Amino acid sequence: MAGTKANSGKLLDIRNLRIEATVYPPGEAPRTITLVHDVSLTLEKGKVLGLIGESGAGKSTIGLSSMGYGRGGVRITGGEVILNGRDILKGGKEGLRRLRGREVCYVAQSAAAAFNPAHRLMDQVVEASLLHGTATRAEAEKRAIALFKKLSLPNPETIGQRFPHQVSGGQLQRVMTAMALCSEPDLIVFDEPTTALDVTTQIDVLSAIKDAIRDTHVAALYITHDLAVVAQVSDEIMVLRHGRLVEWGGTRQIIKEPRQEYTSALVSVHEIDHQEQQPGTAPMLSVKNVTAAYGGGHIKVLKNVSVDIFPGQTLAVVGESGSGKSTLARAITGLLPPEQGSVVFDGRTLANRLADRPKEDLRQLQMIYQMADVAMNPRQTVGTIIGRPLEFYFGMKGRERDKRVAELLDEIEMGKGFIDRYPAELSGGQKQRVCIARSLAAKPKLIICDEVTSALDPLVAHGILKLLLNLQQIEKVAYLFITHDLATVKSIADSIAVMYRGEVVRYGAKSKVLTPPFDAYTDLLLSSVPEMEIGWLEKAIKGRRMESAGN
Amino acid sequence: MSSPVVKLVAQRIALGVLLLLAVSVLIFAGTQILPGDVAQAILGQSATQESLANLREQLGLNQPAYIRYFHWLGGVLTGDLGTAMSSGQDIATSIKERLWNTLFLAFWAAIVAIPLAITLGLIAVRYRNGWVDKLISGVALASTSFPEFFIGYLLVFYFAVQHQWFPAISTVYEGMSFGERLQAIVLPAAALTLVVLAHMMRMTRAAILNVMQSAYVETAELKGLSAFAVIRKHAFPNAIAPIINVVMLNLAYLVVGVVVVEVIFVYPGMGQYLVDHVTKRDVPVVQAVGLIFAAVYISLNIIADIAAIVANPRLRHPK
Numbered sequence: 001m002a003g004t005k006a007n008s009g010k011l012l013d014i015r016n017l018r019i020e021a022t023v024y025p026p027g028e029a030p031r032t033i034t035l036v037h038d039v040s041l042t043l044e045k046g047k048v049l050g051l052i053g054e055s056g057a058g059k060s061t062i063g064l065s066s067m068g069y070g071r072g073g074v075r076i077t078g079g080e081v082i083l084n085g086r087d088i089l090k091g092g093k094e095g096l097r098r099l100r101g102r103e104v105c106y107v108a109q110s111a112a113a114a115f116n117p118a119h120r121l122m123d124q125v126v127e128a129s130l131l132h133g134t135a136t137r138a139e140a141e142k143r144a145i146a147l148f149k150k151l152s153l154p155n156p157e158t159i160g161q162r163f164p165h166q167v168s169g170g171q172l173q174r175v176m177t178a179m180a181l182c183s184e185p186d187l188i189v190f191d192e193p194t195t196a197l198d199v200t201t202q203i204d205v206l207s208a209i210k211d212a213i214r215d216t217h218v219a220a221l222y223i224t225h226d227l228a229v230v231a232q233v234s235d236e237i238m239v240l241r242h243g244r245l246v247e248w249g250g251t252r253q254i255i256k257e258p259r260q261e262y263t264s265a266l267v268s269v270h271e272i273d274h275q276e277q278q279p280g281t282a283p284m285l286s287v288k289n290v291t292a293a294y295g296g297g298h299i300k301v302l303k304n305v306s307v308d309i310f311p312g313q314t315l316a317v318v319g320e321s322g323s324g325k326s327t328l329a330r331a332i333t334g335l336l337p338p339e340q341g342s343v344v345f346d347g348r349t350l351a352n353r354l355a356d357r358p359k360e361d362l363r364q365l366q367m368i369y370q371m372a373d374v375a376m377n378p379r380q381t382v383g384t385i386i387g388r389p390l391e392f393y394f395g396m397k398g399r400e401r402d403k404r405v406a407e408l409l410d411e412i413e414m415g416k417g418f419i420d421r422y423p424a425e426l427s428g429g430q431k432q433r434v435c436i437a438r439s440l441a442a443k444p445k446l447i448i449c450d451e452v453t454s455a456l457d458p459l460v461a462h463g464i465l466k467l468l469l470n471l472q473q474i475e476k477v478a479y480l481f482i483t484h485d486l487a488t489v490k491s492i493a494d495s496i497a498v499m500y501r502g503e504v505v506r507y508g509a510k511s512k513v514l515t516p517p518f519d520a521y522t523d524l525l526l527s528s529v530p531e532m533e534i535g536w537l538e539k540a541i542k543g544r545r546m547e548s549a550g551n
Numbered sequence: 552m553s554s555p556v557v558k559l560v561a562q563r564i565a566l567g568v569l570l571l572l573a574v575s576v577l578i579f580a581g582t583q584i585l586p587g588d589v590a591q592a593i594l595g596q597s598a599t600q601e602s603l604a605n606l607r608e609q610l611g612l613n614q615p616a617y618i619r620y621f622h623w624l625g626g627v628l629t630g631d632l633g634t635a636m637s638s639g640q641d642i643a644t645s646i647k648e649r650l651w652n653t654l655f656l657a658f659w660a661a662i663v664a665i666p667l668a669i670t671l672g673l674i675a676v677r678y679r680n681g682w683v684d685k686l687i688s689g690v691a692l693a694s695t696s697f698p699e700f701f702i703g704y705l706l707v708f709y710f711a712v713q714h715q716w717f718p719a720i721s722t723v724y725e726g727m728s729f730g731e732r733l734q735a736i737v738l739p740a741a742a743l744t745l746v747v748l749a750h751m752m753r754m755t756r757a758a759i760l761n762v763m764q765s766a767y768v769e770t771a772e773l774k775g776l777s778a779f780a781v782i783r784k785h786a787f788p789n790a791i792a793p794i795i796n797v798v799m800l801n802l803a804y805l806v807v808g809v810v811v812v813e814v815i816f817v818y819p820g821m822g823q824y825l826v827d828h829v830t831k832r833d834v835p836v837v838q839a840v841g842l843i844f845a846a847v848y849i850s851l852n853i854i855a856d857i858a859a860i861v862a863n864p865r866l867r868h869p870k
């Protein structure tokens with residue numbers, strides 16, 4: 001209905017958009033920073049434009065500007081946002097309220113957080129339609145159920161009666177897409193709609209979103225940091241960096257013939273050449289038939305898991321969330337004492353409980369975590385953070401300690417200027433580097449890396465992986481690398497363990513694990529990783545259908 | 552379907568009963584530790600050893616403490632709170648009317664204070680950090696910061712002495728009509744409202760502001776809901792548990808903390824009764840009133856817990 005208002009093909013026309021925010025750095029006068037510098041874009045009806053870039057590129061900020069919305073203290077200070085032939089920035093608050101949820105709808109990154117836990121799904125799905133008077137309740141509910149069906153949600157007739165916590169993350173993301181489509185808008189802003197999902201779930205949601213866009217002829221801004229994902233759904237792609245336009249072109253051109261250096265870097269980001277090492281004769285750490293459980297033995301999360309790690313090599317543990325990857329790390333470190341089985345390190349069995357392990361055992365096993373910023377004390381300087389294990393394990397003090405800290409900073413490719421900085425002054429990648437240096441300071445034989453690159457932008461993550469490989473050469477340290485990202489695994493692993501519901505379903509040298517014939521789960525996992533190839537999604541889905549049909 | 556709710560609620564109630572028993576032990580023990588006993592108090596300092604021993608025998612005071620405790624507890628459970636020493640009257644009968652008066656006053660203060668506090672909290676969130684918010688917070692804080700006797704006398708001075716709209720003394724007695732009673736308690740109820748308002752208002756504001764950062768609030772804004780509709784429909788239901796907690800704490804205060812206000816307005820409630828008998832060292836009355844206050848406090852907190860459990864959709868609708 002709203003689509004008939006404008007007759008020209010152009011639905012959205014953003015001209016010289018400028019977005020600013022005021023920041024309040026501690027101890028300094030507040031100042032204004034520019035988040036988006038004079039970005040222009042146009043979008044035709046029924047087309048999909050992908051916005052891609054690392055965090056801080058301004059993609060979400062630009063996406064939300066199409067609804068006249070600024071998150072936090074963000075203000076649109078210049079330019080025009082012309083939607084359906086009028087500048088929405090001139091329509092005032094009332095004008096914005098009338099277009100939000102009617103002409104433009106929003107799909108958030110985490111549907112689990114974006115649904116109100118206190119209301120039933122159906123009430124939330126039809127809320128915008130009722131508010132704007134575009135449908136009666138009965139009509140809106142009928143439309144919602146039809147959309148639930150289209151998005152292949154289970155029990156489309158009754159799923160609306162459920163509360164958000166009663167539905168899985170992948171399903172919620174589809175319900176959220178249905179919510180956006182329910183008011184029949186002209187434009188939907190998808191803000192990283194599949195980033196928080198497992199790969200095997202992502203592919204279903206992605207294909208549901210793509211079908212829905214095609215069948216309803218809605219236009220979309222698709223925001224993501226994953227070029228392979230956006231290549232599946234977009235007609236055009238816009239690459240952004242630091243709030244500025246880098247490159248804008250057709251999907252094929254961007255992924256096949258990128259014109260800018262930055263775009264090429266994004267396209268080739270996953271390729272690290274890593275020669276697989278042959279397993280040695282004696283494993284350094286053996287996990288032997290470990291079974292572990294939470295809740296006093298009620299919920300078994302590890303079932304009879306056995307893996308070996310060889311000196312100076314990397315074992316990658318892959319699986320979806322809830323597969324027991326991190327629990328395996330907790331069992332090895334003694335944080336969650338195993339119920340059965342044992343962990344053998346350097347030929348001797350480690351005590352089950354962390355508290356029973358001598359200092360020397362603690363030193364040999366170090367950990368790096370996913371969230372670098374919460375793994376450091378915000379009130380300590382980088383020098384103190386890295387120096388702490390030196391004092392604790394080796395009793396180093398004064399100049400000797402500072403010298404070693406400087407060496408470690410050198411190893412992680414951060415200059416001496418960082419020694420007196422606080423974590424808050426570092427970027428995400430730098431924080432993770434400091435955490436790596438801290439674990440290396442203990443001179444361990446094994447470092448457990450728990451999703452260490454998952455919270456980072458692809459290019460930054462790429463740098464961290466390269467660094468880890470270099471350090472492995474220098475320090476001869478072994479890694480237990482926990483990740484859900486198969487591309488990372490290919491780049492770094494020597495051997496791989498695939499976990500599914502607490503069990504190791506496939507285990508061996510990397511080349512062996514990644515060579516067919518696959519077991520059903522590994523095949524599903526591998527075929528779900530988006531490839532930078534137009535038409536990959538259709539092929540992957542077709543492959544799965546054939547499999548489920550018994551071919 | 553609702554089994555976790557039933558289980559949790561049953562747990563809370565059982566815990567509450569246990570707590571009340573523990574409090575009754577404390578109250579009983581506390582009054583035993585005091586020097587002298589009831590016999591001494593009745594007969595005075597000049598009593599002879601024989602007469603004291605006789606009276607103790609008569610009152611059962613020579614039995615071990617735990618037997619006397621169970622005797623007392625058994626009485627309480629059957630509605631027999633004992634006899635007041637000072638007047639010789641049955642405590643249960645005299646408390647009944649006064650408890651009713653106290654609850655009457657607390658009820659009307661709550662009827663005004665709770666909706667007012669929550670509405671003001673919602674308005675403060677809607678205009679957060681603006682002058683409306685600051686005005687509401689400022690006035691509410693000021694009214695709480697003044698001691699209640701000061702507010703009480705201020706109200707009396709202005710509304711009873713200068714304008715003579717309401718009586719300065721809130722005596723109620725049997726045979727008064729409902730309207731007369733209401734008119735009598737206007738000033739004490741107003742004083743109590745002013746005292747409890749700020750706490751509830753500020754908690755409402757803080758609890759809602761806390762959930763205003765949530766992604767679902769942004770979702771609601773991006774559906775085009777007005778600012779007030781976002782707060783009322785999407786933020787408030789998720790902030791209800793801490794708000795109920797503070798509301799119940801303040802309700803409890805309205806019942807057990809009204810001593811000063813009752814004395815100022817000469818209102819024949821529990822507070823007055825307690826103060827009178829503390830000065831007379833009438834231990835059975837102090838015990839009975841203490842136990843009733845504890846029971847009120849504990850039950851209101853149980854209600855707050857249960858309301859928070861029921862308000863949580865995760866518990867109401869398990870997976």
